Structures are given as structure tokens and as C-alpha cells.
Amino acid sequence: MIKLRNYKLYLNLLMILFFISLSTTKCENLTFSLANFTKANTGPDFNFSNDAEVTQWALQITPDSSNAPESYLVNKSGRVIYNTPFQLWQPLNSTTNRAASFNTSFTFNVNPIVNTPNGEGLAFAILPTLDEPPPASHGGYLGLTNETLDGNPLNKFIAIEFDTVKQLAYDPDDNHVGLDINSVKSNATTSLKPLGIEIALNATKYTVWIDYDGAGHRIDVFMALEGVAKPGKPALSQPLDISQYVSQWSYFGFSASTSTRYELHCVLAWNLTIEILPEPKKGRRLLGWHIAVIVVGSLAGLALTGFIISLYMRRKKVGDDPSVLVGTLKSLPGTPKEFEFKELKKATNNFDENLKLGQGGFGIVYKGVLAEENTEVAVKMFSRSDKTKCQDDFLHELTIINRLRHKRLVKLLGWCHKNGLLLLVYEYMPNGSLDHHLFGGADRPLLPWDRRYTIITGVASALHYLHNEYDQRVVHRDLKASNIMLDSAFNARLGDFGLARALETDKTSYAEIELGGVPGTMGYIAPECFHTGKATSESDLFAFGAVVLETVCGRRPRCDVSGFQFLVDWVWKLHREGRLLDAVDRRLAGEFDGEEARRLLLLGMACSHPAAGERPKTEVVVQIIYGAVEPPKMPPFRPAFVWPSAVVDDLGSTSTSTMVTSSYYGSSAAGTPQCWSKEAHASTPEEVSMR
Structure with a gap:
């Protein structure tokens, strides 16, 4: 009897698992959850427009500034977008589409500025691209559209707006939630004051829940004070078939704007769960082996879940929580x-x-x-x-x-x-790193000229991809010969991304905060980095220039020529004397292409320019290497490094003090190079050999 009961229990369990499997095979979900925001956890996964950033553990959709807000907060528009697109609908036949369901919740606040009229508002948006807000999308356009584009079906966006300004032509009041489809003239709105909600009330935190039913084609928006349970009744509820309006693959994110009225728009936490649409099935028959696979898969899933839970519990006991x-x-x-x-x-x-x-x-x-x-x-x-x-x-x-x-x-x-x-x-790279072939001694065969040229071409191609062709700009921050690996055919492969960072969209630099100084290796670090503490695409180009020169010359960037601390200074002297090709590695014994060598040496000098803005961009670098354009004409003397340069700093102000040096290192009486920033993260000899 006991065995029979166990047998029936087992059969019941299998049947339950079977029906669970049938439902779960129809709907798999992807979920992510962020309880706060930092540069580390938004890194490669979020795109930030020009006026958006992450600070104070929050997404600041428009600038977060207490310095002369009338200068920094007026007429701004910003977007922060999760940069993975999701398939939101699937064609079923010529007239009907299948839409994905999703649920999202987020906590936000709108912080008014004292003694200033607040505006304009914040929106949760489904967008077709990772593009910047359109030009002139400030004011009532909420970073979504502008006067010319508003209402255009090609906009392909849907947004839930939280508006704090009444536009006389189309808004019910200055405190409402609205459904926007390709236009900021909402398809439906709800005034929030009767619900006891005031969006821009002294940075009051609110939680919003947005539920979209892809099968029932309905969107519901709930809103309450942070910490209060989700209301039973939505603030806004509308029929909506998103497949009729948005791109099949779209992005989720936030947008906001200010006008001559301004406020701070902060998203403090965000959760998203979205249905993964299954591939269309060619037939509808469910064969016996399908059932078996489902049941076995379910059991395996339970076993795996149990294993993960037990593993987690074991690790938790020893004080190592890997969650x-x-x-x-x-x-x-x-x-x-x-x-x-x-x-x-x-x-x-x-x-x-x-x-x-x-x-x-x-x-x-x-x-x-x-x-x-x-x-x-x-x-x-x-x-x-x-x-x-x-x-x-x-x-x-x-x-x-x-x-x-x-x-x-x-x-x-x-x-x-x-x-x-x-x-x-x-x-694994069987031919090791570039520096081992340039400086590895007699046991390493000499790198011929054609291989050197091919290696530099490959590194330039990789750097151009990181800076311009990936969906975010990636700054490598430790480009050097020991991080350029060589495959079996001696093609370059750029490696070691331990210091690399993906930049916020259209930002130009990444400030290093966890290493307490400037990361990188002496000789490859751009001079401005010791003053800004920031790595940029321009500082990557400076390091690339150092790599070009050491590959052509067969000498390290920290020069071994008497009287010179840095290789680039020696090369510049030869250029001034009309003997530029004398810089080419003597071990090549003249076996090199003179025009190619001239082009690369001038390119290396241009990338090593002390002024960051004078260095060529990677697209120009690639053209120079391939001979499509001439390298820049370099002056006979290397320009002095001037700090600050003639650019506006992060706060928008220009300093009046100036420091000029012939090199970006001062020298002690004994001639030992002294770095301006004593906290610079210069590599140890061990780091030089590995990174």
C-alpha cells in the first residue's frame, strides 16, 4: 500500500510537472532588477544621452546640478536606455501579430528647484533605437520628439509620461500621467491630484508599475508612494496593441526634459520582466516524445534548481555569498x-x-x-x-x-x-605578445617589416571598433605592446580588458575612481590624464602612438637613447633634422618600405601630440595606415604640453591658470622622471610583462 501511494504520488507529480511545462513552454521570461544605479552596474548595459548620467545611486535623466542651475538645467533633454533590444511582437499571419507581455516597476522622484517654477516631466519609453533625443526635444517634448517630428508614425515610440507642466493645447493639468503614441499629445491621460499624488513635491519618491498584456492588448499603469503596496486599481488603463506602433525589436528606457522651467528627474530603481516570444511552430501536434521531453526537462529543471539552492546554502554557510x-x-x-x-x-x-x-x-x-x-x-x-x-x-x-x-x-x-x-x-595566442618579439632577445626571430605593418594595421582596426563601431564607446585604457597578442599567422589580437570601460553614450571620458590614480603604464599614459584623472578615447590614441613608434623603431616608449627620456622626443628630433627614417629599427638592416615607414612614424608622432584635441581620430588613423590620406604635417619641434588646454572642463568653466612643460614629467636634479600625479597607477615590472 505504501508503494502504491508513492506510485500514485509520483504519477500526480509527473502530471503537475507536465501541465506546468506546457504553460512554461508557451511563455519564457527575461528579468532584470536593479535596486540602485552605479557606473559599475550600468557600465556596458545602458546608453546615456548627452544630458543624462548616473550619480547619487540614481539615473539622472536630465542634469543633476546645484551650480548655477539657470545655466545647466535650462532647455535640456535626456535619455537613459537599456541597450539590449527585445522582440515585442511577431507576425502570425498577414493581418495579425503576436505581442509580448511585460511588467515593469520603477521608483523615481522629481526634485523641484527652490523658488523656481518646475518642469517639464519624465517618461518611461519604448524606443526604436539607441539614438540621442531629437534636436529641440526639450520643453514639452520630454526628450521624445520635437515640433517637426511630433505625431509622425515613423517615430515608433510608446511612452508613459509623468508631466509636471500643462501645455495649454493638449494637457489636462500640470500633474498627470499619460499614454503617448508617437506624439506628446497623449492618447489618454489621468489627473493625479485626485489620487493624492503630486509628482514634483519636494523629491517625494513614487513607485510605478506598468503591466502590458500582450494577449489581451491592454496596458495598465499603477502609482503609489514608495513603500506602499501596489494599488488595486490602475491610475491609467487603455487598450493597446503595441505591434501596431513600435518596431518589432525595440528598447526600454527613460526620457525627460526641462525648459526655462526646470527640475531634477531621478530614477532610483528599476525592475523589468518581459516575455520571450517562442519561435513560430510549423505544426501543432504534440507527439508522445514531445511530452516525454517536456516531463524529463521539467524534472531536470527541478533537480538543477535544487542543486543551485543547495550550492547556495553551502556557500552561505562558509561566508561566501555568490548571489x-x-x-x-x-x-x-x-x-x-x-x-x-x-x-x-x-x-x-x-x-x-x-x-x-x-x-x-x-x-x-x-x-x-x-x-x-x-x-x-x-x-x-x-x-x-x-x-x-x-x-x-x-x-x-x-x-x-x-x-x-x-x-x-x-x-x-x-x-x-x-x-x-x-x-x-x-x-590561446601561440606567438605570444608583440613586446616579446620586439624585445625578447636573440631567442626570438626578428619581426620583418611586413609583419610589423600588418600588426599595426590590426591594432588600429581593433581600436576603431572599440571607439566607433561597438554600440558603446569602449576605452581600453592599457594599450601597449605586451597587451597586443599574436595569433598563429602573426595577426594582432588586442587583449587584456581588465582596465577597459564602456563609456556612457556621447560622453568623452571615464573617471577612474577605484584605483586611486591614473591606470596604465608609464610611457603610454597621455599627459592630460595626470591632471584630469580620466581616461578617454584620445588617451587611447596616445598609447596607440607609443605602440606605433616602438614597433617601427624597435625601442621602448621610455627611450634608451642617451639624452632622451621618451622615444617620441628622439623621433621628433630626427624629423626636425630631416632624418626621420633613421628612427626605423636598425636590426631590419634597411629591409623596409620607406614610404610606409615615413607614414607610420608621422602617424605615431601625431597620435603622441601633447594636446589631446590634435590627435587624429581612429577613422583617420585607419585611412593613413592604408595610404588613403596623408598623415598630418608635423612641426619641427614637438609642441609643449599646456595645462589646462583650451577646452571647457566638466563644469563648463575655463580655468585661467596655465602650466607649460616640455614633457609631462618633471625632472629631479638627478634627472629621474617625476610624475605630476604621485598616485598614478604605473605598472610594476611584473605588470609590464603580462598585461
């Missing part, structure tokens, strides 16, 4: 392969010292061979003593390199997290 790390990894678009620790341990012969490829500030790299595939790999083990920083290093590098796709970048194969050890697995 944040694992959650971040699982949320990465196209998450790379997770390797078993025992597989990597075996591949590296238990991380044998004899298989060590290099060591730097963030970790150690080992050569390994994956037994099953007989594939050579490079395994990077993160090893900073500070466990939190070590985890941050791991996530920074993984979240950057995971989404980059270019033939001249070292390919990430996967990751591993086991018992506190953090590992990344990269494609």
Missing part, C-alpha cells in the same frame, strides 16, 4: 560558457608554475589544454588580495569583453567561479 556575482553573470546577454573548475585545473596541470604565461596587477595567466577538445587556452586567474576588488575586476573584464565581437580582439571562451576562485578562459 550578486552569479546573478550578474546570468544576466549577461549571450553569457559565455561556464567551465568546470576541475576541467581547468586539469588543463593547467593544477596551475603549474611552468605553464605561467604572465602575471600582472589583477591576476596570473596560465597556458592550458582542454582535454576533450585538445584545444590550447589561456586561463586568467584573478588574484587581488582584496576579495571584493578581485570580484569587481573579474566582472569589469567579463562584462566588457563578453559583448565585443571583432577578429582583432582576443576571444573570450568562458568563465569559472569556484570556491572563491575567479577564472576567465581566453583563446
